[in-house]
Amino acid sequence: MENRKNTILLTVIAVATLLVAVVGATFAYFTAQGGSSVQTPVNVNTAQTSNGSFVTNGQIRIDANQENFGQGMGNRTSTATATVEYSASSTAASNFCYTVGLQVTANTFEYTTEESTPELTFTARKSANAADLTSATTMINQRDITTTTASTTIQVPNTAEGSEFIHKIDATEGQTINDQWDFTVTLVNLSSDQNENTGKSFTGQIVFTHVECE
Secondary structure (H helix, E strand, O other), X not given: OHHHHHHHHHHHHHHHHHHHHHHHHHHHHHHHHHOOOOEEEEEEEOOOEEEEEEEEEOOEEEEOOOOOOOOOOOOEEEEEEEEEEEEOOOOOOEEEEEEEEEEEEEEOOOOOOOOOOOOEEEEEEEEEOOOOOOOOEEEEEEEEOOOOOOOOEEEOOOOOOXXXXXXXXXXXXXXXXXXXXXXXXXXXXXXXXXXXXXXXXXXXXXXXXEEOOO
């Protein structure tokens, strides 16, 4: 009888351990997959229900090699787009604020001229509450990022080349506002010898952060 009790107890422990392992593995799998999602919902704490979200498409990446970057081949570009959407509640007007930037994850490019002529540039454009970017405002225009180091985040101002970085959406009751963005990094093909940048690369990602409105 005692042996039978021990057998039952050991069986229960084994089953419980297996369940914990399966649940843990499943959770880890979905956590890892969740890191690749491009849509980030934001819960806005107001007296009424309001909703905001960030959606990004594409990663900024430029690789220079002998096949794609040489004399007469033109510039190389990489572009990502994004949408910021905010919906006010049906009962009251409200606002939503955020910051946006280009986070450099890797960059091995360098200057190849004595004058340090820009060879890698960054441009950011925003179109407020529009379905496209035909009327976009250029917030950053071809800023030199040739030697910008990894882990640096280039914050995008809320006016053209301005010094304030909080973007604000004001919505009337029941209104949905969409900010459209595009971001472009360009490897400029100069008329001079740029062989030192052959085999170099740049990667970056667009990062949004919901902040409190001032």
